[in-house]
Amino acid sequence: MAMEWTEETIARLRDLWQQGLSTAEIGRQLSVTKNAVVGKAHRLGLKPRPSPIRRAAKAAPAPAATTVETTAAPAATESTQAPSKPEVTAAPVAAAVPAPEKAPAKAQAAPTPAPQPKPAAAAPVSEDAAPAPRATRAQPRATAKAALRPVSEPRRRSSQSCCWPLGDPGTPGFHFCGATPLPGKPYCAEHAQLAYVKLRDRRDNVA
DNA sequence: CCCTGATTCGC
DNA sequence: GCGAATCAGG
Numbered sequence: 001m002a003m004e005w006t007e008e009t010i011a012r013l014r015d016l017w018q019q020g021l022s023t024a025e026i027g028r029q030l031s032v033t034k035n036a037v038v039g040k041a042h043r044l045g046l047k048p049r050p051s052p053i054r055r056a057a058k059a060a061p062a063p064a065a066t067t068v069e070t071t072a073a074p075a076a077t078e079s080t081q082a083p084s085k086p087e088v089t090a091a092p093v094a095a096a097v098p099a100p101e102k103a104p105a106k107a108q109a110a111p112t113p114a115p116q117p118k119p120a121a122a123a124p125v126s127e128d129a130a131p132a133p134r135a136t137r138a139q140p141r142a143t144a145k146a147a148l149r150p151v152s153e154p155r156r157r158s159s160q161s162c163c164w165p166l167g168d169p170g171t172p173g174f175h176f177c178g179a180t181p182l183p184g185k186p187y188c189a190e191h192a193q194l195a196y197v198k199l200r201d202r203r204d205n206v207a
Numbered sequence: 208c209c210c211t212g213a214t215t216c217g218c
Numbered sequence: 219g220c221g222a223a224t225c226a227g228g
Contacts, residue, residue: 005220022210022211035221036221037221038212038213038214039219040220043220049212050211050212
């Protein structure tokens with residue numbers, strides 16, 4: 001089977017995506033490849049992020065050989081202002097580049113990633129900022145002053161309820177938190193703390 | 208080489 | 219619908 005894009009995983013994808021994490025990064029955190037991430041992102045319709053390239057449409061056998069109205073310039077329509085390096089400006093935690101290395105573990109996590117939230121146990125989150133080697137060039141641009149106004153960044157209704165999974169997906173008792181999520185996030189304040197822990201062991205743990 | 212995301216196309 | 223393969227720019 002390919003991948004079970006559940007509401008929850010999709011929500012996380014959306015969220016991480018919005019945070020400005022790279023597709024590969026999101027993939028690592030979601031235990032999928034970057035291809036999967038980007039592919040799903042496209043199908044979801046989200047994807048207005050700065051693309052490094054613009055691949056010219058190759059297979060474009062314009063059959064129009066008689067008429068002249070074929071010159072439908074597809075470009076020059078939105079060159080207003082491309083945010084060169086938006087990247088993460090005020091990402092919670094996960095944006096701090098985890099990846100200590102090329103995670104050997106790939107595409108092996110269980111299809112039920114639901115991180116068992118422990119309401120009592122305050123996540124033993126070790127904020128150990130792994131000195132990622134690749135960070136040297138992977139995220140040097142993220143050093144922007146996180147001083148952007150939170151203004152004009154509203155519409156991103158993930159849902160009206162926290163989508164943190166409670167219980168085992170598939171069991172009758174399974175449900176989502178349902179609390180009011182933080183603006184722009186799929187989780188409520190409590191679960192956002194758990195969700196944004198840069199704990200890249202999540203997938204290993206989840207199995 | 209590494210990274211990035213985009214698109215194609217077999218499944 | 220999914221995502222590896224491939225492409226393409228930095």
